[in-house]
Amino acid sequence: MGTAVDDEGAKGRRIRGLDAGERRTRRREDLLDAALDLFSAQGYQDTSIEQICKHAYVGTKSFYEVFTGKEALYLALLDRIVADVMGRLASALDSFDEDRDERESARSLIRLFADAFVDDVRVARVTFGEGRAVTPRAEAHRRSNRRMAASFVEEAWRRLGVATGPHTRAVAMGLIGGLFDIIADWLLDADTARSADRGSLQDGLDRFYTVVSSGIISS
16 A cells, blocks of 8 residues: 555646646646747747746746746747647658659748748747847757758758759758748738738749759759
């Protein structure tokens, strides 16, 4: 009997069917969801930890059991966004047939890339808007994410049969930076719900990719 009680105590009490680890995971996701809402609506600087906790229905003490501070929460939110976007793109790339046209494959990937941000304007605002470069650490984190995205581009080019060379890495970095800037500029004036506006974004991204990839292919 004593062992059973000790084991249960080590695991922690179950509240609403969740153990301590599951409750921590739930709180983490609730805080990230709240941060997405508030950072996108009022910006990083004007959002306090207290506001985030209130929005997430999480106590301040519980916040610090999950994150060391607001910056750590912001970086985790960026990581969640990147993981979602890269997951969509990787799944799409894996589904392509070997003999599929490179240009059409690239268009599909770019469309998915744009939709990941445009479908939920909160994601776009946090990634490209108010929250940009909020701290030196956040900017370094953002640069690291861009490098990861550039590595994906290089892998996609290899798998799609695009010739690569010594300058491919720099071109891939330029492509990612350009795609991000095109979306960020488009968000200033566009209506994300209008199909015509979304079509204009896709056209711009397609044209930009054509120019960049032509340089790779011809080099």
